[in-house]
Amino acid sequence: MVDLYIPDPSGSRTLLVPYRGRLSKVYITPTPKDLYENHFHLFPPLRPGEKLGVNKRFWKMLVSILRIAIPSSTGKEAFLLLLHTFFLITRTILSVMVARLDGRIVRDLVSANGRGFLRGLGWWFTLAIPSTYTNSMIRFLEKKLALAFRTNLTRYIHDLYLNQNLNYYKFGMGLAAAVPSGSRAKGDPSSEAASGGADQLITTDLAKFCDTLSALYGNIGKPALDLIIFTSQLSASLGPLGTVGLYSNYALTAWILRKATPAFGRMAAITATLEGEYRKGLSRIGRDGEEVAFYDGGKREKGILLSAYQRLANHIHSVLKIRVPYGMTEDFVIKYAWSACGYGLMSIPLLFPRAGHAIASTGGLSLHVASRTENYVSNRRLLLSLADAGGRLMYSGKDLAELSGYTTRVYSLLASLHALEQNAYPVIAAPPTHTGKPFYDLGSVKGQIIIGPDHLLFKDVPIVAPSGGAGAERGGEELIRSLDLRVEAVEHTLITGPNGVGKTSISRIAAQLWPTWSGLLERPHYGPGGIFFLPQRPYLSIGSLRDQVIYPQTYAEMKSQGRTDAELMQILENVHLAYLPSREGGWETRKEWKDVLSGGEKQRMGMARLFYHRPRYAILDECTSAVSSDVEGLMYEHAKTLGITLITISHRPSLLKYHTRHLRLGEMTAAKSSLVRTSSLESIKRTQSTLHLASHGWQMTTVASASAQENMELDLEIEVLSKVLDDDVAQWEARLKQVQEQLSGKV
Numbered sequence: 227m228v229d230l231y232i233p234d235p236s237g238s239r240t241l242l243v244p245y246r247g248r249l250s251k252v253y254i255t256p257t258p259k260d261l262y263e264n265h266f267h268l269f270p271p272l273r274p275g276e277k278l279g280v281n282k283r284f285w286k287m288l289v290s291i292l293r294i295a296i297p298s299s300t301g302k303e304a305f306l307l308l309l310h311t312f313f314l315i316t317r318t319i320l321s322v323m324v325a326r327l328d329g330r331i332v333r334d335l336v337s338a339n340g341r342g343f344l345r346g347l348g349w350w351f352t353l354a355i356p357s358t359y360t361n362s363m364i365r366f367l368e369k370k371l372a373l374a375f376r377t378n379l380t381r382y383i384h385d386l387y388l389n390q391n392l393n394y395y396k397f398g399m400g401l402a403a404a405v406p407s408g409s410r411a412k413g414d415p416s417s418e419a420a421s422g423g424a425d426q427l428i429t430t431d432l433a434k435f436c437d438t439l440s441a442l443y444g445n446i447g448k449p450a451l452d453l454i455i456f457t458s459q460l461s462a463s464l465g466p467l468g469t470v471g472l473y474s475n476y477a478l479t480a481w482i483l484r485k486a487t488p489a490f491g492r493m494a495a496i497t498a499t500l501e502g503e504y505r506k507g508l509s510r511i512g513r514d515g516e517e518v519a520f521y522d523g524g525k526r527e528k529g530i531l532l533s534a535y536q537r538l539a540n541h542i543h544s545v546l547k548i549r550v551p552y553g554m555t556e557d558f559v560i561k562y563a564w565s566a567c568g569y570g571l572m573s574i575p576l577l578f579p580r581a582g583h584a585i586a587s588t589g590g591l592s593l594h595v596a597s598r599t600e601n602y603v604s605n606r607r608l609l610l611s612l613a614d615a616g617g618r619l620m621y622s623g624k625d626l627a628e629l630s631g632y633t634t635r636v637y638s639l640l641a642s643l644h645a646l647e648q649n650a651y652p653v654i655a656a657p658p659t660h661t662g663k664p665f666y667d668l669g670s671v672k673g674q675i676i677i678g679p680d681h682l683l684f685k686d687v688p689i690v691a692p693s694g695g696a697g698a699e700r701g702g703e704e705l706i707r708s709l710d711l712r713v714e715a716v717e718h719t720l721i722t723g724p725n726g727v728g729k730t731s732i733s734r735i736a737a738q739l740w741p742t743w744s745g746l747l748e749r750p751h752y753g754p755g756g757i758f759f760l761p762q763r764p765y766l767s768i769g770s771l772r773d774q775v776i777y778p779q780t781y782a783e784m785k786s787q788g789r790t791d792a793e794l795m796q797i798l799e800n801v802h803l804a805y806l807p808s809r810e811g812g813w814e815t816r817k818e819w820k821d822v823l824s825g826g827e828k829q830r831m832g833m834a835r836l837f838y839h840r841p842r843y844a845i846l847d848e849c850t851s852a853v854s855s856d857v858e859g860l861m862y863e864h865a866k867t868l869g870i871t872l873i874t875i876s877h878r879p880s881l882l883k884y885h886t887r888h889l890r891l892g893e894m895t896a897a898k899s900s901l902v903r904t905s906s907l908e909s910i911k912r913t914q915s916t917l918h919l920a921s922h923g924w925q926m927t928t929v930a931s932a933s934a935q936e937n938m939e940l941d942l943e944i945e946v947l948s949k950v951l952d953d954d955v956a957q958w959e960a961r962l963k964q965v966q967e968q969l970s971g972k973v
């Protein structure tokens with residue numbers, strides 16, 4: 227129950243899923259990487275201004291998705307489809323048999339043939355058994371087919387979304403939507419991608435797509451077959467005129483309904499987008515409930531949620547309104563016009579029998595009546611079934627339109643993920659207003675990245691925040707023009723600088739979350755002996771207390787490396803969290819850890835992870851800011867004794883004592899200059915100008931040689947602050963005196 231999966235050297239895994247008190251095993255093979263390369267051409271992005279609906283493009287998109295949903299012509303899905311088809315045909319044949327039998331039973335009744343009537347009833351019940359079984363199987367296979375499609379698509383998307391290329395992060399950042407907003411296709415959900423809307427697309431939209439698709443197969447396949455078989459059955463009794471009448475009726479109905487059908491596909495896509503926005507609002511409150519509660523922000527959040535819901539409700543309301551006239555047309559044509567046409571057709575052989583044909587073949591008046599009744603009853607039943615089949619076929623036009631909406635959304639998700647996977651971004655021209663500095667669009671990323679060396683190197687790398695979604699046309703934002711940084715083993719480096727200068731951005735580029743636009747980036751690989759990143763916001767995963775320490779490893783991997791809980795206990799002691807297993811009820815305890823642990827405990831858990839993984843290099847981003855300074859010091863020293871080279875991002879120069887080098891970013895003097903208010907500080911300003919950082923926005927110093935300079939800088943800061951405060955004290959005293967005089971009535 228503790229292991230989530232058993233890995234296999236081939237890359238496949240056996241998932242262990244608890245089900246009805248037992249462990250059910252699911253064997254999963256990873257999607258081969260070259261399959262994604264091969265499929266890339268199947269998913270060209272939606273073109274600007276592309277018209278979405280049931281058109282040629284829709285069928286192309288559907289075929290591309292079906293290549294994933296039905297991966298082989300001999301696989302399980304193909305078999306299910308075949309079985310489904312078999313039952314659909316069986317049901318049609320059974321319907322014809324029931325119609326004929328119906329006619330015979332009534333004939334025997336009219337002609338008072340008791341034995342024939344009883345025999346007919348016997349057959350009636352005999353046919354009921356396969357008929358009911360067939361109906362149930364059709365419903366079962368339809369759902370099973372939908373589930374099989376969904377499983378295939380979900381696995382494919384998971385492998386594409388959560389992979390080494392970090393597509394989940396890039397998609398959430400909106401990089402997939404890095405096309406100028408004006409040229410995005412209408413109904414294209416990539417704008418949703420910009421705000422991290424993948425969950426709605428992967429869960430609800432995908433499920434709806436699979437359900438609609440599999441239902442549509444039955445809803446189109448079965449009535450189409452019915453139509454052919456019933457028409458051929460009827461044409462024998464209706465004669466050529468009736469048959470022509472039938473076909474003209476189909477054509478006319480299809481034409482009228484096509485003209486009357488509104489853009490259901492686009493409406494379904496918009497509904498799904500609005501559902502996604504509403505859902506995102508709700509999940510944000512669930513995630514950040516504590517913060518919202520502290521601010522007493524319930525009312526504000528309710529307002530935001532209500533407006534999202536209202537947009538959805540308004541849209542659904544307008545769709546419903548559009549459906550009223552369409553529904554009337556549909557019902558009028560299919561139910562009433564078709565039935566009237568059916569009566570008309572049935573009357574042809576009855577009202578205009580071919581001379582002598584009926585009487586000659588029956589040999590008597592009562593038999594003649596009985597035969598006419600039989601014909602009438604079975605024809606009527608066939609015609610009713612025909613009307614029903616035709617109706618379902620016409621109704622499924624609406625389902626098809628809706629399917630086109632879901633298809634667009636699923637296709638767009640797949641196309642976006644494929645584009646991210648192949649790093650295929652459009653080249654965007656710099657706007658005319660953009661002059662003087664390089665333009666950073668995602669289509670022009672040219673940096674070189676080498677993973678594997680035993681050092682971290684940035685050579686002429688610009689630190690740029692990429693912009694996706696609607697901001698793509700503005701290009702990325704340059705934070706540092708060009709960074710040169712080389713960190714070898716035991717060169718513990720502290721990176722400091724004011725807020726928003728780009729400290730975390732350096733680690734994002736090192737971790738390849740953001741692109742390296744130019745220059746050279748070299749870094750160790752992830753994993754043992756490599757590099758480890760501790761992000762600014764502590765992340766606690768779903769799972770047991772043990773899982774928190776060993777994340778992202780699994781218990782199975784931990785055991786396979788021969789590591790024990792005793793070792794984990796030692797690690798928790800090193801981060802002063804040794805009390806946790808006994809307090810929380812052991813290593814197996816599963817809780818919502820992000821709510822259970824305090825801010826400082828979360829950060830210490832992050833350090834515990836670092837000690838567990840023991841990398842060669844670690845980039846620690848402000849990850850001890852909530853830890854008391856004595857424990858912080860112990861943890862830094864311990865990390866160094868484990869042989870971990872620290873690259874720390876922080877605001878606090880107090881951490882300098884654990885490092886040997888100091889990289890300062892930004893113009894620090896700018897922050898201080900706001901404090902320098904009087905001309906009496908001219909001398910201090912002059913001293914500062916000798917300390918300014920290099921013009922390109924960063925400066926590296928080694929702590930030993932620069933300690934005098936660092937000290938001088940700190941002394942200077944103290945001098946500036948005390949001078950400013952001295953000035954303020956004099957002002958406050960003057961003001962106090964004024965107020966006291968006012969109170970005592972002197973003024």
Ligand SMILES: Nc1ncnc2c1ncn2[C@@H]1O[C@H](COP(=O)(O)OP(=O)(O)OP(=O)(O)O)[C@@H](O)[C@H]1O
Pocket residue numbers: 399691692693703705723724725726727728729730731732
């Ligand atoms: N996803 C993003 N898209 C665009 N700009 C971003 C993105 N993330 C961060 N930025 C911007 O990049 C700049 C640098 O951010 P970064 O997180 O590197 O700052 P920092 O130096 O680590 O600041 P702090 O000390 O506050 O953590 C900020 O102005 C920020 O607004």
